[in-house]
Amino acid sequence: MQVGQRPWRELHWLSLMPDTHVTSLGSPTPPEAVTHLTSRYRQPTRRFIEAGAMAWLRDVDRAPTDTDWVASLEPFSLTTGQAARFAERHRRRLAVLMWHNFKETPLYRLPGYRHAWLASRHADFFLCLIEASRRHILEMGIEPERVDCVLPGIDTTVFTPPATPVEEPVVAFISPLRNNKGLDRVLLAFEKVVTAVPEARLVIAGTGEDEQMARDAAARDPRHIDYVGMLDQRGVAELMRRSAVFVTAPRATRTWNEQFGLVYLEAMASGMVVVTTASGTNDEAVKxxxxxxxxxxxxxxxxxxxxxEDPGRRAEAARRNREWVVAEHDVRTQARRMGEAFARAEHRLG
Structure with a gap:
């Protein structure tokens, strides 16, 4: 159960666990191979986003009750609060998947979100997707035996490097175009880049509140900047294979900081080298x-x-990046490990 579940992420990983059947509840309809029940949301404001969205399911009781687990994302999410109450009502086990990495977020103090946390803190299992979230939930007082950590995976058969390293000086900014992703900083930086490397090009992909900024930049300097809009997974992979350097510049807000960054893994698997700003715990992904x-x-x-300016160094870094992602973050390997984590939780619960 999650508002606006983004494709090829948590739901996808659960669906790839061996011997597992997943039913999802919410909207929009996901592309993953799951049974889906469409549910409407109430969302009085779009001030908060993703798991912090001020939104909840209108018809949570459409969810099936003949399941082994009820799962949701983030302990303070309003839909996780609903999932916790649903699981308690129907005597199902509750699993909370989580990325969140700092307890200072005001969401834990706002009434609706606090009530969600008070309900979800009794979950049978917390599956952390980064080490920082494991540390965070332990700081929140959850017993270590209820917590496990399995790092996320990406599809290394979709995100693959080109046959030969990219020699053209193409830089890609691929991200939701929100202020906290730093397109403004990247555009200012790129003005300096083209002074040193006049043939450099910046390709911007994504949509959001900074979309007009991207359009205006491309219109001002079409020789150096392209804006290609929103791309699907295959489109992102193709752009990455044509680009040499991936760049973003995330910065923290009161309710968010960079937790990991799956797109970094996708870029590295595709033969790119990453440049980004230090934000939150993205050091777990960007090494x-x-x-x-x-x-x-x-x-x-x-x-x-x-x-x-150094294609040889770039090519060697790209090779090392690809090897690391395949070894540590292949989606099928990580889904198997998630299945093993659930099995450990089931063994503990008896």
Missing amino acids: EPNHRVPDDVGLIADAIVELL
């Missing part, structure tokens, strides 16, 4: 030889230029 720099336009530009 050397990639560049994780302070939120400074000059430092972002310097990191991009350094990579564009």
Whole structure:
């Protein structure tokens, strides 16, 4: 149960666990191979997003009761509160999947979200998707035996490198176009990049509140900047195979910081090198030889230029990135590990 569940993420991983059948409740209809029941939401404001959305299911009782588990995302989510009450009512086991990585978020104190947390804190199992969320939920007082951690995976058969390393100085910004993803910083940095590397190009993909900023940038400098709008998974993979460097510049808000960044894994699996800003716990995804720099336009530009001017170093970094993602974050391997984590929880519960 989750508002606006993004495809190829948590629901996908659950559906790939061996010997597992998943029924999803919510909207929109997901592309994954699951049984789906469409449910409407009430969402009085769009001020908060993703798991923090101020939205809840109107008809949660449409969910099946002949299941082994009820699962939802994030302990403070309003839909997780609904899932917790549904599981208690029907005597089902509750699993909470989570990325969240800091207890200072005000969402834990706002009435609806606090009630969700008070309901979900009794979950049978917390499956953390990053080490930071494991540390966080333990800090919140949850017993270690109810917590496990399995790192996320991406499809390494979809996100693959080109036959030969990309030589053209193409930089890709692929992200929801929200203010906290830092398109403004990247555009300022790219002005400095083209001074050093005049043939460099920036391709922007995504939609959101900063879409007009992307359109205006492409209109001002069509020689160096392209805006291609929203791409599906295959379109993202194709763009990554044509690009040399991936860049974003996330910055924290009162209710959010970068938790991990699956798109970093997708870029690395596709033969790209990553430049991003240090935000939250994205160090779990962005490791050397990639560049994780302070939120400074000059430092972002310097990191991009350094990579564009050295194709040999870039190619070696891309090779290492691909090997690491395949070894540690292949989606089918990680889904199997998630299944093993659920099996451990079931053994503990008896």
